[in-house]
Amino acid sequence: MEQKTFFIRAEFCTGCGICQLACSLVKEKEANPAKARIFIERVVMDGLMIPHICLNCRKPSCIEACRRGAITKDAQTGWVTIDKEKCNNCMLCVSACPFSAIVVTPEREVLLCDVCGGNPKCAEMCPTGAIQFADRAKGVAGSTDKAAVNIFQT
């Protein structure tokens, strides 16, 4: 079965944060980028933006790190989700994630993207295609290294 996940192309991210606003409205019923399941890291004086969101790894290190069995990966869809009933916000998963994709709110609560059940609002509303939700075998990701070099080259 086709498995879909996120592909990030940082070189196209304009830093508008529409994805964060959409996510917080969907998930938290408020406008609050700090509580979105996607985080935009802003470097080079807001000249390079790097979106961080759960990439639904094949072998997620967050699952290995979690001592409460709160994080699971669905065998069919491949999506990695967190069970907030079991999670105690210890943040071991946050340290374990190699992509800085697990968000910690100002109240120290751990948040993980659940791909909106397969129709992620962030990807729907990204104006440049910097975040795409596509078949794992077909999607194209851009390397952050390339984006970083390019911002000073014409």
Next chain:
Amino acid sequence: MERLAIVDLSTEQVECRDIPEEIQRMYLGGEGLNAYLLYNHLAPGVDPLSPENVLIFGAGLLSGYDVSTSRFEVTAKSVEGEGGFGTSNAGGHWAAELKFAGFQHLLIKGKASRPTYLWIHDGEIEFRDASFLWGRDTYECQELIQDDLGDKHVQIAKIGQAGENLVRFANVMHGLKRAAGRTGMGCIMGSKLLKAIAVRGKQGLKPNDPERLLEVYTNHYRQITSTKIYPVISRYGTLTIFSVQNQSGMISVKNNQYNYFEEAEGHLDDEIFEEQYKTKTLACFGCPLRCSHRYRINSGPYAGVWGEGPEFYMMAGFGPAVGNADWDCILAANTLVNRYGLDVGSSSGYIAWLMELWQRGIINEKDTGGLVLEWGNKDAILSLLHQMARNEGFGGMIGQQASKMGEIIGKGSDRYLYTQRGMMHESPENTRASRATTLAAATTSRGSDHLKGRCALEFFAMPPEVLAKIYGRPIASDFRSWDGKPWMAAWTQHFTTIADSLGYCKFATIWPGSTHNLKYEQFCETINAVKGWDVTPAELMETGERIWNLERMFIQRETGVLREGDIPPSVYFQPQPLEPNKGEKLDRDEYDRALDEYYALRGWTSEGAPTSETLARLKLEREPSHLI
């Protein structure tokens, strides 16, 4: 609840107040509420550079909630020109961040005892020492503050050396290019020894109806990204306007002596910028339009210079207006004005004027301290910018004296100094052939203001039925006709005032000429989802009129200059020398008749003062009402 913080720099005290719902509905936020706060908190007749002047920052009512609502307004008694209503706005990320930090408006009074910056985060306001920032440009200031606070995500509004040195046309800057320009808001910030306001917020904004807001948000996103203007504006930004303006003979060349710049052909256009200089596309908060660009100059005398911007205004102001067709020079000047925090329109306007004086032999090397002010002399252009911002030499005098330089130089130099309300006419602007735009720009509160005055739909020869549907009254399709234009001017002024009060970028609205973009109906959808009100387009239009009249009352109170301040610069009454639109000019009698009609539509006297009936109709008769 939206909050106001009253910050006293003299005592380092802060007082927070909730903004009453009634006042929000009457004035929204941004420009509207700023105007209310200014009228109520500023004592009449104070010197704009004294500690008694108040500097007000206001995020839009909807900033942080909807797409393309990123704007904040800065308002005070003006220090550029005759000292009337000073206001300006900028986009970026500051407005939304201020809302997330717990505030919608800041009213800053007094004067700090040492260079200070404000650090606003999650409901807290701290006064911090800015000695290490004083003398630094805006780029350096941003890096140093982010370093000082240990957070790269802090958003900062600040001044460069121009504001510190009290240049009359200094801007408040945000990011690397976002500029609240004109009327000298940066100069007032400098006079208060306030270097910057850094904000960071993690508090959520809680809309009245989140499901509805999400729906509205999605629809507005789709609406903006499906217009015909979207692919162009998201690729080139406002640079795309340049060729249109130039090739229709509606641009200022060499201080408005000509109206078409042949040298620009093949040199100055948006595609050359994209191919040779652009390195990255950036956006304001929540905006799909992404009209901002980073650039880098790779070769030539300015190799290595980088920055953000530029806009049409920069391209035309430091291009044709000063007789220059070199992109490198325009971009080098762009980086300089943004680093120093100078206003583009005013600084290039003064340079163009001085170059015309040089051309006519009114000034020479003795006056300029050795600068050779020939048209398009790149070194002279950049030298004048350095001098203005640092208050050194001849350029320094311009920065300090602004339009008073006409008297200082004398020798008939006034004749070529095109000002309105004592403020330099915006350098790139030459709209004399298009009537509504000219009338609307000339009658704006700050004077010579294309952002309030541009009636873009006038230029497209649209069918009268379409115009009547948008404006509600018959409007002539021909841009040279006066029929219906006074109403078009007033309508546009109310519309832009509402956009600036809600925080919407005007490029996401019908303002730049895209009839399918956001209008009053869409503004109402967001307001009602966020606030739970039942606002209608008619109510919003009246709100725009209320704010406009309150600003007029302020101008009347502070300057007394009404009708005589509403006249475009004298050059608009002279014929344009070149095709296209050769020979076009304003006729003074026609203009006066249009002004009479405009005043009558507004319910103003023939002198341009709101009548008591008009004030009562707009619930302004009790101002100042001191409700907050």
